[in-house]
Amino acid sequence: MDAQAFRHWLDRVPELTPRQRLSLLRSLAPAPATGPLGQGSAASSEFPDLPDLPDCPHCHAEAGNLRPWGFTRGLARYRCQCCQRTCTALTGSSLARLQHPDQWNAYAQALIDGLSVRAAAQLCGLSKNTSFLWRHRFLALIAEHRDAHEAGIVEAGETFFRESFKGQRHIPRPAHQRGALGKAPDTDAAPIPVLVVRDRSGHTADFKLDRLDAAQLAERLKPLVDADVLLCTDDAAAYAGFARAAQLTHVAVPAQTGGRSQGGAYHIQNVSAYHGRLKNWMGRFHGVATHYLDHYLGWRRMLERYGDAITPQHCLSEALGRGMQHGLGT
Secondary structure, three states: OOHHHHHHHHHOHHHOOHHHHHHHHHHHOOOOOOOOOOOOOOOOOOOOOOOOOOEOOOOOOEHHHEEEEEEEOOEEEEEEOOOOOEEOOOOOOOOOOOOOHHHHHHHHHHHHHOOOHHHHHHHHOOOHHHHHHHHHHHHHHHOOOOOOOEOOEEEEEEEEEOOOOOOOOOOOOOOOOOOOOOOOOOOOOOOEEEEEEEEOOOOEEEEEOOOOOHHHHHHHHOOOEOOOOEEEEOOOHHHHHHHHHHOOEEEEOOHHHOOEOOOOOOEOHHHHHHHHHHHHHHHHHOOOOHHHHHHHHHHHHHHHHHHHHOOHHHHHHHHOOOOOHHHHOO
């Protein structure tokens, strides 16, 4: 359009009806970045950048079967050609119907920084109760993202967390007094064991166990490790029993050696170092409720997975159940 025609067009703008003016403003608004499915093509600016749908969240048909089907709450909606159901980028995730999406990036950064519930609430302008609910809505699917396969030399070791009924009004035992010591791991009221498994490539999985025995180890480790792995553990009898039953090559490293065998080739120092980082990081929360322990384990795994390169977009992707495949080892 030449300059004269443009001036003539501008002179007629006052004649537009309110609906026409709204259409004009929408046409002039910059188009947000779109993915293969056009996510966010007309999304409200209050929503952060969300990852594309990898498949239909209802029937898991390939993403190519999803067709544009209008908008809802400012998000692009799609209809699956296979199951005929509609979905958005949030369908089936723990963030669906969560309010204040303009604060999601800020809250994801609060998770990255390991802020307390109250500090995160202050950062995002939320109440502390809402902040607590958001924390566990974000962490619900993050907790499920652990490496599904480990190979080569695999280290396994347990650490213990004190059983906690934090936040519960009714508990099945007398309340502990401030500063009281936990009971030894071999008593009926033992602390909660957490099994950490790492291979030399850094793939990590951890599990909250009911008790440390060969049956529990078999349930967790059999689907995780190859049949030809070399398993390095401490000298607890449960590991030896599991290794015999699974016919795995097993090296038991006595605890008094500092986690390293006499020859130095086999050790459990990677797992021991992870235990130390996990415990130090958990200390900022002044006790974690056992009911939510899995969420905190997944939170720490996410921070370890991305390291210093982690961004709020990584955190949101994980919270939507779409963790990075290369990070998960799947």
